[in-house]
Amino acid sequence: MSGCTLTCCGGVDNATGANFLLKTPRGKLLVDCGLVQGSRVAQEENRDAFSYDPKEIPVLLITHAHMDHIGRIPKLVREGFEGVIYSTEETRDLATVMLADAQNLIAREARESGRTPIYEKEDVARALSLWKVVTYHQTLDVVPGISAFWKDAGHILGSAIIEIAVDPGTGADGKVGKPFRIAFTGDLGNSPTPLLRDTEYVNDADYMVIESVYGDRNHEPKAERDEKFARILKESLRAGGTVLIPAFSLERTQVMLYKLNNLVEAGELPKVPVYMDSPLGSRVTEIYRRHVKDFNIETQKVIAGGDDIFDFAGLRIVEDAQASAQIHSVPGAKIIIAGSGMSVGGRVLAHERVYLSDPKATVVLVGFQVPGSIGRRIEEKSSNIVIDGQRVKVRCRIEKVGGYSSHKDSNGLVDFVAHAMPRLKKVFVAMGENKSSTFLAQRMNGELGANAVVPEKNVEYPL
Numbered sequence: 001m002s003g004c005t006l007t008c009c010g011g012v013d014n015a016t017g018a019n020f021l022l023k024t025p026r027g028k029l030l031v032d033c034g035l036v037q038g039s040r041v042a043q044e045e046n047r048d049a050f051s052y053d054p055k056e057i058p059v060l061l062i063t064h065a066h067m068d069h070i071g072r073i074p075k076l077v078r079e080g081f082e083g084v085i086y087s088t089e090e091t092r093d094l095a096t097v098m099l100a101d102a103q104n105l106i107a108r109e110a111r112e113s114g115r116t117p118i119y120e121k122e123d124v125a126r127a128l129s130l131w132k133v134v135t136y137h138q139t140l141d142v143v144p145g146i147s148a149f150w151k152d153a154g155h156i157l158g159s160a161i162i163e164i165a166v167d168p169g170t171g172a173d174g175k176v177g178k179p180f181r182i183a184f185t186g187d188l189g190n191s192p193t194p195l196l197r198d199t200e201y202v203n204d205a206d207y208m209v210i211e212s213v214y215g216d217r218n219h220e221p222k223a224e225r226d227e228k229f230a231r232i233l234k235e236s237l238r239a240g241g242t243v244l245i246p247a248f249s250l251e252r253t254q255v256m257l258y259k260l261n262n263l264v265e266a267g268e269l270p271k272v273p274v275y276m277d278s279p280l281g282s283r284v285t286e287i288y289r290r291h292v293k294d295f296n297i298e299t300q301k302v303i304a305g306g307d308d309i310f311d312f313a314g315l316r317i318v319e320d321a322q323a324s325a326q327i328h329s330v331p332g333a334k335i336i337i338a339g340s341g342m343s344v345g346g347r348v349l350a351h352e353r354v355y356l357s358d359p360k361a362t363v364v365l366v367g368f369q370v371p372g373s374i375g376r377r378i379e380e381k382s383s384n385i386v387i388d389g390q391r392v393k394v395r396c397r398i399e400k401v402g403g404y405s406s407h408k409d410s411n412g413l414v415d416f417v418a419h420a421m422p423r424l425k426k427v428f429v430a431m432g433e434n435k436s437s438t439f440l441a442q443r444m445n446g447e448l449g450a451n452a453v454v455p456e457k458n459v460e461y462p463l
């Protein structure tokens, strides 16, 4: 025993709310501090006190800028955290717009429920003032005896696997602990992806905390996803229908723009207006444009050849809410991309109120839908869906293109761990629904001879 422990304070039995505490005799740190998400932007659990004292945490390392990994940082700061936050520059830039947007939504939910918000604007500003940036492949000494190294996770812009090297020093029992390495995968990209570089492998870790969002499922083959996506669009548009694509503002919206850019410029789609109805999506797209160096080589070549991959004939960026509502009066075929991706708030809800009951319309789901969300009810083809208190009868066509997921599937996750064998002593399978984590852990144990466990929340595991 090294005298070191890992505690999963969030991100177990749930794909969201990632929050991990690493303790050594010489110091401690947190990895990620995400929001628990479901049917609301901020689920009730987010009000719970942290299981540690935020004042005593000197360092928080961030894998990537999705809300389920950063969304409780302002709460951590509000409750006394005064340490340093480290992430890639891309993650910091994205977190700036993501947290501002979340704070608005949280303020609205609080007003509607008559309760105090879990954090306010000044907490977000304070969190950003504590933030420092690192580059991929930079070794950073974070606290005595602990250094961190960021690898490209290929999941969203700026996403990282954080490998942490620990030299425990002398424990309370007077024994000198053996140095070890632990890798926190954050979320792992579904490589190869349209925009980003492939996920880097981990091959020298003793422990790993891995995500398992798709631990029990495989995506459809990548060759099929583009063909299926194009076919659905063509069929729906030729029939004069509206295609509604609920998309996460971060990554999925940019991938959708790039795919539509290619289809439109290849002349494969009827000439119809494409509305990008996501103010947050627009801000995120601008950040993507600033970090072309993070794209894969093929995409960098396309951009170097003069194509603006996020712009094409027919694309209309919808700025204000009034313009958003006017889309419904545009007759005929059209495409609307709007957030949020799981229909938890955002402009997509107003479109769903209109188009879910339109037999000519098609809703194309291109991402994970968390249980309890309206997106999940659409995915399950419920016949009635209540949106903002109004019952909507579902008559539209519903299609799913799972291949655009930004997460590795079950086979991809097993392959990722296979690269880290045989050195791995233990794999903590987290960040997934329990059935998904359990299935993945069983696969890793059965197929790789790994020692994979599904950790319990707030239990200290010795390392």
Ligand SMILES: [Zn+2]
Pocket: 064, 066, 155, 187
């Ligand atoms: Zn993510």
